[in-house]
Amino acid sequence: MRGRDGPSSHWVEPVNSVLTADTEGGVRRLVAGLVPVRDERCRREPVPAWEPAYRWRGDYVPPVDEPVDGVAVCANDRRDDVAAHGVDFAPPHRARRIRALLADGAEASTVHTDDRLPAGPLYRLLDRLDPGRLDEPARALLRRLRRWDRAMAGGSAEAGAYAAWRAALARRLRVHPRLRALDEPCGFDELFAPWTDPAARIGLALDHLAAGFDLAEPAAEALAEVAAGPPPGEWGSRHLLHPVHLGVAPAVTDAVTAMRERVALAGDTDCVLATSSVPGVSDACWRGPVARYVWDLTDRAASRWIVPFGASGRPGDPHFADQLTHWAAGTLIPVPAGPLTGDETT
Numbered sequence: 001m002r003g004r005d006g007p008s009s010h011w012v013e014p015v016n017s018v019l020t021a022d023t024e025g026g027v028r029r030l031v032a033g034l035v036p037v038r039d040e041r042c043r044r045e046p047v048p049a050w051e052p053a054y055r056w057r058g059d060y061v062p063p064v065d066e067p068v069d070g071v072a073v074c075a076n077d078r079r080d081d082v083a084a085h086g087v088d089f090a091p092p093h094r095a096r097r098i099r100a101l102l103a104d105g106a107e108a109s110t111v112h113t114d115d116r117l118p119a120g121p122l123y124r125l126l127d128r129l130d131p132g133r134l135d136e137p138a139r140a141l142l143r144r145l146r147r148w149d150r151a152m153a154g155g156s157a158e159a160g161a162y163a164a165w166r167a168a169l170a171r172r173l174r175v176h177p178r179l180r181a182l183d184e185p186c187g188f189d190e191l192f193a194p195w196t197d198p199a200a201r202i203g204l205a206l207d208h209l210a211a212g213f214d215l216a217e218p219a220a221e222a223l224a225e226v227a228a229g230p231p232p233g234e235w236g237s238r239h240l241l242h243p244v245h246l247g248v249a250p251a252v253t254d255a256v257t258a259m260r261e262r263v264a265l266a267g268d269t270d271c272v273l274a275t276s277s278v279p280g281v282s283d284a285c286w287r288g289p290v291a292r293y294v295w296d297l298t299d300r301a302a303s304r305w306i307v308p309f310g311a312s313g314r315p316g317d318p319h320f321a322d323q324l325t326h327w328a329a330g331t332l333i334p335v336p337a338g339p340l341t342g343d344e345t346t
Helices: 095-101 122-126 136-147 156-175 177-181 190-196 198-204 208-213 216-228 250-259 324-329
Strands: 015-020 025-034 065-067 276-278 283-286 292-294 304-306
Touching: 025 156, 122 208, 136 156, 156 208, 156 216, 156 292, 177 198, 190 198, 198 208, 198 276, 250 292, 292 324
Parallel strands: none
Antiparallel strands: 015 025, 025 065, 276 283, 292 304
16 A cells, blocks of 8 residues: 555545555554545535635645554544544444454454444433333343343344344334424435435434433333234344345346345444344345455465455356355455565565
8 A cells, every 4th residue: 555655645535544564563554545625514515616615725634644553443433543534434332342352362353253232322221211111021021131242143032132122113213203304305316315214314323312312212112012022033033134236137136136035144233243234124234344354464374354245246156155154154264375466565
């Protein structure tokens, strides 16, 4: 990532946060890309760009290129080196969890598959529920969830019950009278539906809603609903891989569709093992790690990695989906150690 005229001097966009290391133990973090300096409002909303206040002044945010002393963790969270380049970052809990795991001596390969949920506002909402106002099945479920270790393991019935509860809560909030205005047409094209659909936005914002509003009543109702219904099942039976395809070729469409309904996953949106779904809409996983890898810079043959499907994009090829089982299970495979070419030192 270091160009001959400086660190990524010709890289314009997209802007990337880069962590790089060399074989002598040096570690650096840098921001690769040029970010024009404009009015702060330009970072948050559309502006009348023809007005002088919002024009680009011709300069850029000063680039970051600095050595790292100790352990470095980059988890798409807001840090000093990237804070000036955006407003939307991942919550800090994933980075904190990674640091804690490394401090406890966890192997790097096991950090990738850590499936423990943070004790965020939504989970802490369970502690605020009054058992005396619940019937016995709901009280029993509440006790189970309070004792649960918050591991979103594929074989965990408690994780499945927790997911069913938060989905029921999301559905109740979707029809809450105070949110009825969300049913009005938004005026945006269907292209923006993923960002404007009320059910999806509520499902993805449950932690924020639990932190800012009193949700005890709908949370208790959702708990009673789950307790009175059929057993939710294990998390992996609900959290199935749902790969998205572009439909560019029937063979690709058929092959990807065949993967659905059979690949159970652990993890969750807020875990280090970030396999995302939308509570209240679907527990199917529509986004996950595009690759996991552990590089050994002193012995490249000892490096390991995995991708979600395989190294080939052609259905029928032996390598079209031969890595999928490993990816779902959290295991890694050797990285082919071909010869180095050129001046590759990082």
